[in-house]
Amino acid sequence: MAGNSDPLTPRAKIAVTAGKAVAAASRAAGRGSGSVIGGRVALKLDPDLLARLAQNLDVVLVSATNGKTTTTRLIAEALRAAGPVVSNALGANMPAGITSALAGGSEARYGVIEVDEKYLAGVARDTDPKCIALLNLSRDQLDRAAETRMLAENWREGLAGSKAVIVANADDPLVVWAASSSANVIWVAAGQMWKDDAWSCPSCGGVMQRPGDDWFCGECGFRRPTPSWALSGDHVLDPHGSAWPIHLQLPGRANKANAASSAAVAAVFGVPPQVALERMYQVQAVAGRYDVVQFQGRDLRLLLAKNPAGWLETFSLIDPPPTPVILSVNARGADGTDTSWLWDVDYTRLTGHPICVIGDRKLDLAVRLEVANQQFQVCENLDQAVQLCPPGRIEVIANYTAFQDLRRRVGN
Numbered sequence: 032m033a034g035n036s037d038p039l040t041p042r043a044k045i046a047v048t049a050g051k052a053v054a055a056a057s058r059a060a061g062r063g064s065g066s067v068i069g070g071r072v073a074l075k076l077d078p079d080l081l082a083r084l085a086q087n088l089d090v091v092l093v094s095a096t097n098g099k100t101t102t103t104r105l106i107a108e109a110l111r112a113a114g115p116v117v118s119n120a121l122g123a124n125m126p127a128g129i130t131s132a133l134a135g136g137s138e139a140r141y142g143v144i145e146v147d148e149k150y151l152a153g154v155a156r157d158t159d160p161k162c163i164a165l166l167n168l169s170r171d172q173l174d175r176a177a178e179t180r181m182l183a184e185n186w187r188e189g190l191a192g193s194k195a196v197i198v199a200n201a202d203d204p205l206v207v208w209a210a211s212s213s214a215n216v217i218w219v220a221a222g223q224m225w226k227d228d229a230w231s232c233p234s235c236g237g238v239m240q241r242p243g244d245d246w247f248c249g250e251c252g253f254r255r256p257t258p259s260w261a262l263s264g265d266h267v268l269d270p271h272g273s274a275w276p277i278h279l280q281l282p283g284r285a286n287k288a289n290a291a292s293s294a295a296v297a298a299v300f301g302v303p304p305q306v307a308l309e310r311m312y313q314v315q316a317v318a319g320r321y322d323v324v325q326f327q328g329r330d331l332r333l334l335l336a337k338n339p340a341g342w343l344e345t346f347s348l349i350d351p352p353p354t355p356v357i358l359s360v361n362a363r364g365a366d367g368t369d370t371s372w373l374w375d376v377d378y379t380r381l382t383g384h385p386i387c388v389i390g391d392r393k394l395d396l397a398v399r400l401e402v403a404n405q406q407f408q409v410c411e412n413l414d415q416a417v418q419l420c421p422p423g424r425i426e427v428i429a430n431y432t433a434f435q436d437l438r439r440r441v442g443n
Contacts, residue, residue: 050073267291
């Protein structure tokens with residue numbers, strides 16, 4: 032449990048100070064927040080710094096392919112009902128960024144930390160979390176991310192023997208397989224719209240049966256656990272069967288699912304669902320996602336979609352046709368350089384929308400849209416795309432670095 036003694040050795044204090052100085056210099060040079068470079072320097076000076084910074088905090092780790100930044104933000108808001116929170120709210124989710132975030136929260140009681148899927152086991156070892164939320168696993172960054180089954184295996188091995196309470200999505204077989212090695216799991220029925228990464232059983236490789244919302248392996252008996260929390264329409268059902276209304280400013284079913292998981296996490300820390308959900312209403316946008324901005328006299332809503340599962344969820348929340356849509360795809364280091372995932376996205380869902388295509392890989396996307404029989408125009412940049420769009424609010428959907436480019440251009 033959190034205490035008040037100073038956990039930092041003189042060496043750790045020097046590391047924190049140096050990291051903050053480097054981060055400030057990076058910001059002054061216009062190179063972003065500086066949190067990653069600052070964290071790298073601090074960890075070089077004290078390799079145990081992350082563990083030292085975490086030892087006076089009650090830590091929650093949040094990991095998933097989709098939804099971790101938003102869920103981290105929702106949990107942080109909910110836990111502020113119980114005490115001060117430190118969080119890596121801007122999504123720097125590898126050890127250096129996490130170290131930087133925790134170094135800035137000396138008064139905090141809770142640490143709410145988003146963790147990249149590949150780093151979950153190591154960060155869990157360092158931070159001794161009280162709770163770990165696992166939302167989903169799906170294909171992403173195909174050129175460098177481990178295949179999803181391997182990630183699930185890494186989680187399973189890394190979490191075996193953990194004392195943390197695991198809050199896990201009962202509807203994702205890969206997450207269930209990963210969490211099943213843990214002694215204390217709270218299952219949440221959060222749904223799973225994208226199922227293409229979970230047709231074979233992670234336990235034995237058999238074919239998964241999926242009647243309705245249920246799933247099971249006909250060969251080895253691995254099956255969906257009974258959830259104690261559930262998303263049901265616009266409500267969260269708690270373990271006592273009470274239904275709590277979800278009121279969010281964030282759009283879409285996926286964010287209701289994130290709120291359901293967040294309410295289950297908050298309850299681990301003694302924050303009741305009603306209080307947790309009321310606090311989540313404060314969140315209007317997350318690192319620019321869902322923001323509506325003014326640009327060239329038009330309203331643009333900025334939406335992030337990094338992989339097939341994310342694009343599927345995003346298509347479900349855009350305004351109906353004939354709302355214009357701008358799509359932007361890059362394939363830089365942070366996105367993954369392999370764009371073959373575009374062929375896994377069902378772009379026929381955009382039928383009836385006027386579409387403009389921009390970004391480094393606009394021609395890859397254009398070929399994909401051509402095959403999906405979509406009407407679209409390829410544009411040089413956002414300015415040209417906005418000018419070509421018919422009247423009305425514009426939905427702008429972009430993958431990771433394309434989204435950062437858009438935010439810079441619109442001054443967000």
